[in-house]
Amino acid sequence: MPARTPDVDIGALTGLIGYMLRRAQIAVFQDVFRAFAEVGIRPAQFSVLTVIAHNPGRTQSQVAAALGIKRTNFVALIDSLERRGLAERRPAPSDRRSHALHLTEAGRMTVRRLNRMVEKLEAGMIRRIGRHRRAVLLDLLARLSEP
Amino acid sequence: MPARTPDVDIGALTGLIGYMLRRAQIAVFQDVFRAFAEVGIRPAQFSVLTVIAHNPGRTQSQVAAALGIKRTNFVALIDSLERRGLAERRPAPSDRRSHALHLTEAGRMTVRRLNRMVEKLEAGMIRRIGRHRRAVLLDLLARLSEP
């Protein structure tokens, strides 16, 4: 029986959007991370695969910008996906500087598999906070993301 | 006039709690970061100062645990606050291994100043999404942070 020290008061932090956003994001990402670990994919890689799947043929710069990633750091990301045979760089038809991004067949399969995982995770969210409140949350988060 | 390429579709990502949480967190943190830059304080440092202010005399391990920071990485954090004369380590009365954390007078003044900034930022949030919806958001975020 430990000598019960009263809990540390976290102060007004629980009333701050920024702090609570961070905590929630970390908690949710941990779940995603665990689920994706089975496939060996990180959240950032998943987002890239998704965007390529929806926009085949776009250049690295375009995809990177859409995700808010610097094209500098995007290089290693694509490298890893290409090395694993999930995506590939093809010569862009109109610009010899650019690389057009495409998924391989394995990449498309992986995306489908990841999407099934994501669906389950989102279903868990709905169970936790309710379908309606989840929709409200998404709406509020979208507003905070905008300028 | 650039040759209007249609925008890149971000796919189903806008419907994912995890992705939207991340985006919102980055956007909000950027605002906080800019505001705090004037004082030369980072969000993590602010959270530490706040917890110490509310719990003077607690040990490094206790404060670190309350914030979800490994005590290993907490060392440099306290170092910086102590070097700037905002907080200090005092010998703990009951345990000679521990350091009891306290704010200096300058630290208390800085916290007050930061709190005024935070209030303004939160007021901006309320203006953006409404007082009630902000409360709803905080509630939902708290639920997602829990186990």
Add this chain to the structure above:
DNA sequence: CACGATCGTTATGCAGCATCACAAGTAACC
């Protein structure tokens, strides 16, 4: 053609977060 801008890339640095190892101190136990 010449010039400025863009694309992908490399190199590099800093901050966040994790693990391992350790010395000093504490607590439990027989």
Add this chain to the structure above:
DNA sequence: GGTTACTTGTGATGCTGCATAACGATCGTG
């Protein structure tokens, strides 16, 4: 009371995320 196991703060170290600088190849425009 002395051995043993644990805790506290610290240092060293590595990986990842994200930023900037510089560069060659290529493009678009005057």
